[in-house]
Amino acid sequence: MSISDTAEVLVLDSKKMPRHVAIIMDGNGRWAKLRGWHRTMGHAYGTQRVKEIIREADRIGIKVLTLYAFSTENWSRPSGEIEALMQLLRDYLLKERQELLDNNIRLQALGQIERIPTEVRAILEDTIEVTSPNTGMLLNFCLSYGGRADIIQATQRLAREVASGQLEISQIDEARFSDYLYTSGMPDPDLVIRTSGEFRISNFLLWQMAYSEIFVTDTSWPDFEPSHLRAACEAFSQRKRRFGQTDEAQRKPL
Numbered sequence: 102m103s104i105s106d107t108a109e110v111l112v113l114d115s116k117k118m119p120r121h122v123a124i125i126m127d128g129n130g131r132w133a134k135l136r137g138w139h140r141t142m143g144h145a146y147g148t149q150r151v152k153e154i155i156r157e158a159d160r161i162g163i164k165v166l167t168l169y170a171f172s173t174e175n176w177s178r179p180s181g182e183i184e185a186l187m188q189l190l191r192d193y194l195l196k197e198r199q200e201l202l203d204n205n206i207r208l209q210a211l212g213q214i215e216r217i218p219t220e221v222r223a224i225l226e227d228t229i230e231v232t233s234p235n236t237g238m239l240l241n242f243c244l245s246y247g248g249r250a251d252i253i254q255a256t257q258r259l260a261r262e263v264a265s266g267q268l269e270i271s272q273i274d275e276a277r278f279s280d281y282l283y284t285s286g287m288p289d290p291d292l293v294i295r296t297s298g299e300f301r302i303s304n305f306l307l308w309q310m311a312y313s314e315i316f317v318t319d320t321s322w323p324d325f326e327p328s329h330l331r332a333a334c335e336a337f338s339q340r341k342r343r344f345g346q347t348d349e350a351q352r353k354p355l
């Protein structure tokens with residue numbers, strides 16, 4: 102039985118659903134190469150999946166969906182591939198903005214957004230602005246995102262506040278540090294999914310992932326369907342999370 106067959110018969114238990122799901126959408130290039138196509142075709146097909154997965158995540162009651170779309174390291178790819186990815190982002194935002202509004206979804210971008218080309222950035226900022234009053238699912242696009250860069254920017258802001266006397270060193274604790282990250286105010290991801298089979302984090306949500314459950318699937322991102330998302334959530338619901346405690350005395354970390 103394939104993963105999608107299993108997923109079709111699943112009935113998800115809303116009490117055991119992850120609140121925050123984060124996805125490393127990997128494998129577009131290899132998927133295209135297998136078909137003898139250019140890598141950018143993989144990105145184009147992958148963008149179709151983005152739409153479907155957002156819709157499904159919302160439908161099954163996920164509160165926060167974080168999609169790793171472009172890393173700080175991805176800037177070192179060939180310029181043609183970067184341009185194609187930025188174009189796809191632009192087209193996605195223009196086409197899907199209304200769908201986000203219709204579904205009460207709020208978009209946020211996490212990462213060094215200032216590095217995104219001006220025209221695309223303007224459309225991105227506009228979409229963030231128009232969806233900001235929405236109260237439904239929070240959708241994070243990690244764009245020009247690096248977990249290390251996130252920790253550095255938080256540290257710099259904290260250091261600046263200490264230097265200017267606004268903050269005492271003793272006031273820096275885990276909760277405050279979390280507040281200075283791009284994910285400020287959000288719960289940490291309960292479930293991190295990586296498509297395309299690699300067992301690595303690739304600089305994603307390094308701080309926030311401390312106690313996330315990890316689900317790796319061999320399925321490439323352009324083949325990742327709503328049923329695969331449901332299967333990942335079902336697998337999550339079977340996990341026993343301990344947060345460093347014993348089975349008997351479990352509580353969430355602060």
Ligand code: IPE
Binds near residue numbers: 172
């Ligand atoms: C993920 O697919 C999309 C981005 C990182 C932008 P890749 O482009 O990394 O595809 P593979 O991993 O090379 O197959």
Ligand code: IPE
Binds near residue numbers: 126128175301303
């Ligand atoms: C991670 O994929 C980044 C995104 C999915 C945006 P990569 O393809 O960049 O990661 P590596 O190079 O395999 O570690």
Ligand code: MG
Binds near residue numbers: 128129
């Ligand atoms: Mg990759």
